Amino acid sequence: MRSNRAKMRAGVSMAATLPMLAGALALGMPAAHAVDNPGRDTLAGTRPAWATAKADKGATADSSQVSARVYLAGRDAAGLAAYAKAVSDPSSAAYGKYLSAKQAQARYGATEAQVAAVRSWLTAAGLKVTGVTQHYVSVTGDVSAAEQAFGTQLHNYAKGSKTYRAPTKTASTPDSLNGAVLTVTGLDNAPHKATHDDQLPPSEDVFKNSGPFSSYYGSNIATTLPDAYGTKVPYAVEGYTGKQLRAAYGAGTYTGKGVRVAITDAYASPTIAYDAATYAKKHGDAAYTSSQLRQVLPKNYSKTDECGGSGWYGEETLDVEAVHAVAPAANITYVGAASCYDDDLLDSLSKIVDNHLADIVSNSWGTSGEAAPDLAAAYDQVFQFGAVEGIGFYFSSGDDGDEVANTGTKTVDSPANSAWVTAVGGTSLAVGKGDKYLWETGWGTDKALLSDDGKSWTDFPGTFNSGAGGGTSKTVAEPYYQQGVVPKALATANSAAGNRVVPDISAIADPNTGFKVGETQTFPDGTAKYSEYRIGGTSLASPVIAAVQALAQQARGGKAIGFANPSIYAKYGTKAYHDVTDNPTGSGLAVARVDFFNQYDATDGLITSVRTLGTDSSLHAVKGYDDVTGVGTPAGGYVESYHRR
Numbered sequence: 001m002r003s004n005r006a007k008m009r010a011g012v013s014m015a016a017t018l019p020m021l022a023g024a025l026a027l028g029m030p031a032a033h034a035v036d037n038p039g040r041d042t043l044a045g046t047r048p049a050w051a052t053a054k055a056d057k058g059a060t061a062d063s064s065q066v067s068a069r070v071y072l073a074g075r076d077a078a079g080l081a082a083y084a085k086a087v088s089d090p091s092s093a094a095y096g097k098y099l100s101a102k103q104a105q106a107r108y109g110a111t112e113a114q115v116a117a118v119r120s121w122l123t124a125a126g127l128k129v130t131g132v133t134q135h136y137v138s139v140t141g142d143v144s145a146a147e148q149a150f151g152t153q154l155h156n157y158a159k160g161s162k163t164y165r166a167p168t169k170t171a172s173t174p175d176s177l178n179g180a181v182l183t184v185t186g187l188d189n190a191p192h193k194a195t196h197d198d199q200l201p202p203s204e205d206v207f208k209n210s211g212p213f214s215s216y217y218g219s220n221i222a223t224t225l226p227d228a229y230g231t232k233v234p235y236a237v238e239g240y241t242g243k244q245l246r247a248a249y250g251a252g253t254y255t256g257k258g259v260r261v262a263i264t265d266a267y268a269s270p271t272i273a274y275d276a277a278t279y280a281k282k283h284g285d286a287a288y289t290s291s292q293l294r295q296v297l298p299k300n301y302s303k304t305d306e307c308g309g310s311g312w313y314g315e316e317t318l319d320v321e322a323v324h325a326v327a328p329a330a331n332i333t334y335v336g337a338a339s340c341y342d343d344d345l346l347d348s349l350s351k352i353v354d355n356h357l358a359d360i361v362s363n364s365w366g367t368s369g370e371a372a373p374d375l376a377a378a379y380d381q382v383f384q385f386g387a388v389e390g391i392g393f394y395f396s397s398g399d400d401g402d403e404v405a406n407t408g409t410k411t412v413d414s415p416a417n418s419a420w421v422t423a424v425g426g427t428s429l430a431v432g433k434g435d436k437y438l439w440e441t442g443w444g445t446d447k448a449l450l451s452d453d454g455k456s457w458t459d460f461p462g463t464f465n466s467g468a469g470g471g472t473s474k475t476v477a478e479p480y481y482q483q484g485v486v487p488k489a490l491a492t493a494n495s496a497a498g499n500r501v502v503p504d505i506s507a508i509a510d511p512n513t514g515f516k517v518g519e520t521q522t523f524p525d526g527t528a529k530y531s532e533y534r535i536g537g538t539s540l541a542s543p544v545i546a547a548v549q550a551l552a553q554q555a556r557g558g559k560a561i562g563f564a565n566p567s568i569y570a571k572y573g574t575k576a577y578h579d580v581t582d583n584p585t586g587s588g589l590a591v592a593r594v595d596f597f598n599q600y601d602a603t604d605g606l607i608t609s610v611r612t613l614g615t616d617s618s619l620h621a622v623k624g625y626d627d628v629t630g631v632g633t634p635a636g637g638y639v640e641s642y643h644r645r
Contacts, residue, residue, distance in 0.1 A: 031497065040151050040172035044185050047152070048190070050159045051166035055439050057156040060165045062144040067156070069126075070118060070342060071378045072110035073179055084387035085480075088563040090570055098390035098560060101356045108385070109134050115182040121174060125149035133383070135350055140566020149186060157220040164190040182381060183374040192342040192375065193307060194266070194365040206521040206600045207535050213238035214591075216360040217430035217438060217513065223590040229588030231594040236591045236611070239516025239534035240431060241283045242325025245508065247435035249326070249548050250636035255286075256327030256550035258558050262358035263320060263543065264348045267304070268297050269313035271520040273318060278530050279321050279518035286328040292333075292468050293320065296357065298338040298347075307340035307355030317519045319364055319543045326547035333357050340365075342375055346382065348395075353386045356403045359553060359560040361386070362546035363395045363415070364539035367409050370475050371414040382565075383420035387475050390560035393421040394546050396538035397481075397503040398469020401617030403445060403599060405464055410618070412471045412502045419479040421565050423502040424542045425581055425629050426468030426509025427621075428589075428613040439584040442628035444470040444616025445537075450608040461522055461590070467616035468509055468538055469502065470627035476500035481569045485625050497586045503541070506546040506564055506580065506629040511536025512591050515544075524600065548634050552642040561642070567630060573624075576641045577632035582614035582621045589613040 015339035048090055074080060079298040086094040099107065118137050119129055126145030143154050143165075150171035156163050173181045185192070214220040218234045225232070269275070272295070277288055301309065316334055323332055329568065335352055337344040345365070371379065383393055398408040398413035414424035426443035448462030471493075478491050491498040508515065514536035524529045533579035553561050571577070583589070592611045598604040614621065621628040 028305055039175050040218075041175060041177070041179060041181075041573070043150075043171045043173065043181065043374065045376070046150075046171035046187060047167045047169055048186055048188050049158045050190075051155070055159065056168075057155040057163055058154050060143050060154045062142060064143045064165070066143055066146040066186065067138070067140045068146065068184055070122065070535065071136045071182040071381070072114060072118065072134075073182040074108050074110050074381075075114065076108050076183065077179075077381075078409065079389065080381070080384050084384040084563065085103070087390075088387050088462045089566045096390070096559065098562065099388050101354055101389055104385055104388050105134055105354075108388070109350060110180065117177055118180055121177060122149055124511060129323040133350075134354065144197050145186065146262060150187060154187065159190055162420045164188060166190070183377045185378065186192065186596050187372055193340045194342070194345055194367055201428070206523045206531060207533050208596065208600045210594045210596045210602065211235070211238070212594065212607060215579050216432055218245070218432060221285040225450070225592050225608070225610075228457065228460065228590040228612070233590045233592050233610065236512045237514070238536070239514055240508070241516055242285050244431045245249060245326050245515070245544060248429060248431050248437045248636045249507065249544070250639050251326065251548075251551055252636075252639060253322050253555050254551040254639055256330030256547065256554055259327070259360065259550040259553045260333060260358040261327070261546050261550050262322050262333045262352050262361045263316065263323065264335050264337065264345065264352070264361065264363050265312050265319065266307055266337045266340040266345070267301055267309045267312045268295055268334065270306070271313075272316055272334070274322050275317050275519050275530060276324065276388070279532075280328075283324055283325070283516070288324070291293045291331070295334045295336065296351065297336045298344075301338050301343075303339040303341060304331050312340070314517070315364060315539060316518050318515070318517050318539060319362060321517055322515060322546045323362065324541060326544055327550040330547065330550040339589055346378055349379075349382045352388065353382055353391060356389055356391065357383060359391055359562070360546050361391060361551050362543045363393060364542045366395060366398060366413045366416055368398065368403055368413055369409070369411045370417050370473060373471050374474065376414065376418065376475070379415050380418055380420050382590070382598055383418060387563040390562040392549065392562055392564045394542050394549070395421050395426055396469075396542045397423045399426045399466055399537045400466035401464065402471050402619055403469070404617060409631060410471060413469045416469065416502055417473045417476050417498050417500055420563065422504050422545070422568065423630070424538060424545045424555050425503030426508035426538045426541045427506050427633055428510035428513045428628055429508040437578075440578055440580045440628070440633055441584060441589060441614035442580060442582050442621025443618070444582070444614055444619065444628065445510065445512065446612040446615045448610050449561050450610075459616070460610070461612040462610070464615070464617055465611070466511075467619065468506065468541075470619050471502060472501065473500040474628070475605060479565070481566045485569050485572050485631070487625060492625055494575065501627055503627070503630040504620070505545060505568055505631055506549070506633050507541040509541040510536045512593065512613070515540050520527050545634075548639065551639045555639050556642040571606070571638070571641060572631045574641070575637040576635060577638065578621060578634045578635045580621050580629040581623055583617075
């Protein structure tokens, strides 16, 4: 389900649509009765779209081994979804009446009898139970046992240049379980993994930006370079820091004191404490207190080569430093997953919910395209449990615009497409002299190179390079909070009934107007030392919005905001937001960039380019709600709007 996504530090984009589901099913509701399989309940989405008759390579050997997770629906799946909605809706009498993790599990979690029945069914089929949590039962066994348990044959299918196992029809469970099973994962063995949403070098590879730079937007004009849009353009900023972002997004005197933000990624940077402390000291951010930054990590890691383990170090560094820069007094808990695979990422999210480790959770990872319904159901259940506890999840919307240039198919990304999370889109941000907010565009970049004679830009404005993810889901029904705000043309782009549109809110993401980050990297001479570089991507936007939410929660007297979308949309059209458009100045906007060819020094030459702002694939930031920036970005009135008077 998951594939590599374009990643953003230098701003260079590195180069199956699912069937429509009914609204309830798309939100992870219990499976429907299997009309064509009497006596059994189907587990929708467990046969992947790529398992077609044309791709069928024949039956998988009975002796082949299967490792699967059987996710538990709990005692009242419909009640969980209903209460998650009610407790998050400002117009509901139940608004803000959150449950503790223990109360949520007691009210909506699986009963001992349900777990026992699921275990008995699985073992009777010949599968071995290898683990039981309050969310799932994990099993192993041979193909023949799995086929017996789930009522489907398993065949091998061609998928691209490789062959993977998958069910020949939708998996099902016996009626006698009375809907105790939510879904099953692992029957197909194609890779199910996530990538982070920016380009960060592995710790063994240094990355540095070349100048010239602007210290704030427009401070250094590229007078010796060709015009763009009829005028000289500024050099890209060296990288905004916390003071500039706090001013742009209306932090005021709020610092996030008393609020804890969680961050999830795969693995963990071994130098995060040093890097974060060094960065804060260099840029005037408050020093970390002894308990302010903590990590919750698994006992063991896996698939580090396949997932590019060390490449995730910089992701954690960006997320931690961005949250602290905007909300310097907020507590930060980093929850690292054992790998970049869905099962491990789900475990990290569940760990936060089961132990209520934070009220706000930033997630700068995802997939290009929408998750299969089996995985979507498992994710949504975690998000719903979070909602009833007052926990809000924030996900990057992606870095490849409508995904056509990346995958060939127009699609939104997941888990940002879930109706139970806040999808964070991206902008290009102009902060001027004196930390004054100037304007924002929707993040979308065209890139053109300097001609050999230095007198023009080749093929100006160039080709699409990168941009904020967004668009209309094909699998998730339109949530109530978007109705009346999202334009009908967007909501009904894929179905007359209306679908979820991404994103919900946005913040700085364009690497050409990006954030400065500090990380320990290994230089060509083999020495490892702290250095800084500019970075972007919606991996930046997500922790920035999470930090702004920490400020808002402080303004609210510390009361958790929880699942924020209903309140975010309730403020639509007010002074709480900057209404972001693609062309805020009425003329084309661009910045000049000079980059090291080898990414760290001028030994192998320089690359000079011009980057047009506000040109995001087929997506457009327009007045009002749009599928690049959502309702907009937080303005001076946003944080204060949560103040409890």
